[in-house]
Amino acid sequence: MLKCVKIVQYKNFNIASLKLANPVLLAPMAGISNLPYRRIMKEFGAALVFSEMVSANGLIRDGRRTLELVRSCAAEKPLGIQLFGSEPGVLAASVRHLEGAGDLIDLNLGCPVNKVVRSGAGSALLRDPNLVAKLIGALRKATDKPLTVKIRSGWDRRSINYLDIGRIAEDCGADAVTLHPRTRAEGFSGSADWEQIGRLKQALGIPVIGSGDIFNADDALRMLQTTGCDGIMIGRGGYGNPWLIRNILDRLAGQPERPPSATEKLRVAERHLRFMEEDIGAGKTLFEMRKHLCWYSRGMADAAHFRQVVNHATSLEQMRSLMRNFFARNENQDAGHHPAT
Incomplete structure (x- = not known):
């Protein structure tokens, strides 16, 4: 890793016909990147946001319910929709069920979750390059929208094949590839091998987007500088941040970073809660906002106690009161001076 990160000059880049204002993208994350979360991240400058992972089978069998995952609004455009599945015909049909939803289609070839892998989708597909080619080809024929794929390094350390999968994706009509340089077996353990992102960028003629272990601005600049990737994808580093x-x-x-005050954190957390309430109602919001508030409070004084009490809030009114009291107590303190608890 470089000790001193230089300013990286970047240009807007395109994914096929989709023009992006900057190289920072928000990752598709199951249970996280719903519409309220995407709206918050879009307001902070994400050039492209992605839906949660959407089941192709679900779109066909229970289209209306599954389409709730891709409910959108003009403020978050452009929106990428990530699909997972293991049958070419089903994936192609699912795109038709999406009709006018989304501005880009992404195929998940990297999810390590057991439930997804057992269905033959996600990172399980890395073990079957021929099927990967059929899936991407079917999607390419089914949509004129920009088409991307998100992959991992391989199934395990003995079967690293991201270069082969990347070339297959390009040959079959994908417009960009996102690489999270860990194997399925590694999950999120250890460190992402960014050198693999650089190798993939050198091997392909389409844009390559890097993902993995971006937790601060230095990380982002290092990834852009050392790999030459066209864009970066923010995942876990954006939780509550x-x-x-x-x-x-x-x-x-070339500008300095602007650490948020406790008041700004409260303002954004309250806006997030309001978006959530408008989108899914008070009952679900009370449950879903707990994890986000735990993330918003990280590194602040008495965060451990706040997490404990907010997780037992029984109404949105109580949750808001707890939020306001907690952030008010932290207002005149520098969050950076307090260790995460």
Whole structure:
């Protein structure tokens, strides 16, 4: 890793016909990247946001319910929709069920979750390059929208094949490839091997997007500088921290980072809660916002106690009161001076 990160000059880049304003993308994350979360991250500058992972089978069998995962609004455009499945015909048909939803289609070839892998989808597909070619080819024939794939390094350390899968994706009509350089067996353990992103970029003629272990602006600039990738994808580093995107864009523009005050954190958390309530109702919001508030409070004084009490809130009114009291107590303190608890 470089000790000193230089300013990386970047240009807007395109994924086929889709023009992106900057190289920072929000990852598709099951249970996280719903519409309210995407709206918050978009407001902080994400050039492209992705839906949660959507089942191709679900779109065909229970289209209306599954389409809730891709409910959108004009403020978050452009929106990428990530699909998972293991049958070419089903994937092609699922795209037709999407009709006018989304501006880009992404195929998941990297999810390590057992439930997805057991169905033959996600990272399980890395073990069957011939099927990968058929899936991408079927999607390419079914849609004129930009088409991307998200992959891992391979199934395990003995079967690293990201270069082969990347070439297959390009040959079959994909417009960009995102690489999370860990194997399925590694999950999220250890460190992402960014050198693999650089090798994939050198091997392909289409844009390559790097993913994995971007937790601060220095990480982002290092990935862009050392791999030459066209874009970066923010995942876990953005939990409760949309300021990560702002910091990256500030640094890319040669500007200093702007740490958020407790008041700003409260404002964004309340806006997130309001978006959530508008989208899924009070009952579900009370449950879903707990994890986000735990993330928003990281590194602040008395965060452990706040997490404990907010996880037992019984109404949105109580949750809001707990939020306001907690962030008010932290207002005049520098969050960076307090260890995460």
